[in-house]
Amino acid sequence: MDTRLRAGERLTEVPVPQDAMLHFIGRIRTPWAERKDCPRQGRLDGPECRLEVAAPWQEALLGIGEYAHLDILYWLDRARRDLVVQNPGNDGRRYFGTFALRSPQRPNPIGLSRVRLERMEGTTLLVRGLDCLDGTPLIDIKPVTCEFTPKAPPKS
Amino acid sequence: MDTRLRAGERLTEVPVPQDAMLHFIGRIRTPWAERKDCPRQGRLDGPECRLEVAAPWQEALLGIGEYAHLDILYWLDRARRDLVVQNPGNDGRRYFGTFALRSPQRPNPIGLSRVRLERMEGTTLLVRGLDCLDGTPLIDIKPVTCEFTPKAPPKS
Numbered sequence A, B: 001m002d003t004r005l006r007a008g009e010r011l012t013e014v015p016v017p018q019d020a021m022l023h024f025i026g027r028i029r030t031p032w033a034e035r036k037d038c039p040r041q042g043r044l045d046g047p048e049c050r051l052e053v054a055a056p057w058q059e060a061l062l063g064i065g066e067y068a069h070l071d072i073l074y075w076l077d078r079a080r081r082d083l084v085v086q087n088p089g090n091d092g093r094r095y096f097g098t099f100a101l102r103s104p105q106r107p108n109p110i111g112l113s114r115v116r117l118e119r120m121e122g123t124t125l126l127v128r129g130l131d132c133l134d135g136t137p138l139i140d141i142k143p144v145t146c147e148f149t150p151k152a153p154p155k156s
Helices: A055-061 B055-061
Strands: A020-022 A026-029 A048-053 A069-075 A083-086 A108-119 A124-129 A136-143 B019-022 B025-030 B047-053 B068-076 B085-088 B110-121 B124-128 B136-143
Touching: A048 A055, A048 A136, A055 B085, A069 A124, A069 B110, A083 B055, A108 B068, A108 B136, A136 B110, B047 B055, B047 B136, B068 B124
Parallel strands: none
Antiparallel strands: A020 B019, A026 A048, A026 A136, A048 A124, A069 A108, A069 A136, A108 A124, B025 B047, B025 B136, B047 B124, B068 B110, B068 B136, B110 B124
């Protein structure tokens, strides 16, 4: 991890994070082995990537083939978590708060990409639209809201 | 938490989650005090809710007012995490894998809603589009991809 701060970037003092724990449900395979190679945002016409879902979660994929697009959450495990103001262009001019960016550097470094589901091979999903490093831990898979309707009757 | 299983719902055996830790960055205030009152999905014309960002993250909001819509991540702290196949309608008929649902019951119970930013009051964001309980822990705030452009030059 490149932990060097850029001029004018600011940190916060945060306690050791210990509010809740995540459990990785698989791994993501992408063509990008180093951070400098990753695109700044995923594209739906980008290269095919693999979501390798771990065996205990195999049944949780039941019915996922109904969806053309999925929201993917993943853990950006090389990010620093204390940056509050960032200078993405490293130009000493334009500064942005962390929550006004989609930078990996954030208090809870969770990446979120909307991907297209191309096909499945067993418990592996082939998708397009990711931007993360090869080997990134997978956290969650959800149908996108615009294709999803609640499966229980509306509440009164 | 209602931990009762419905007929035919299936669990997985998962290890104690310990792969990564989250740090709550604030609290969400909504009109819904009990799970039965929460809507099944948020609506952009739903009631105004408050994202109360904790003081250490105040500067991280710099520039967020540029965005009309935000992706909000939050921790569904009453969910059970071992369900792999669910029967959302409790009708004993239609079963779905957890990753083919947007149910709160999932291995990493992270809620994701796309909200409209109405206005800000100090470090509190007033938004519409949430569906979660009053008091839900806040995890992350991101500009939505369709309004966001990377703030650094493209990579070669």
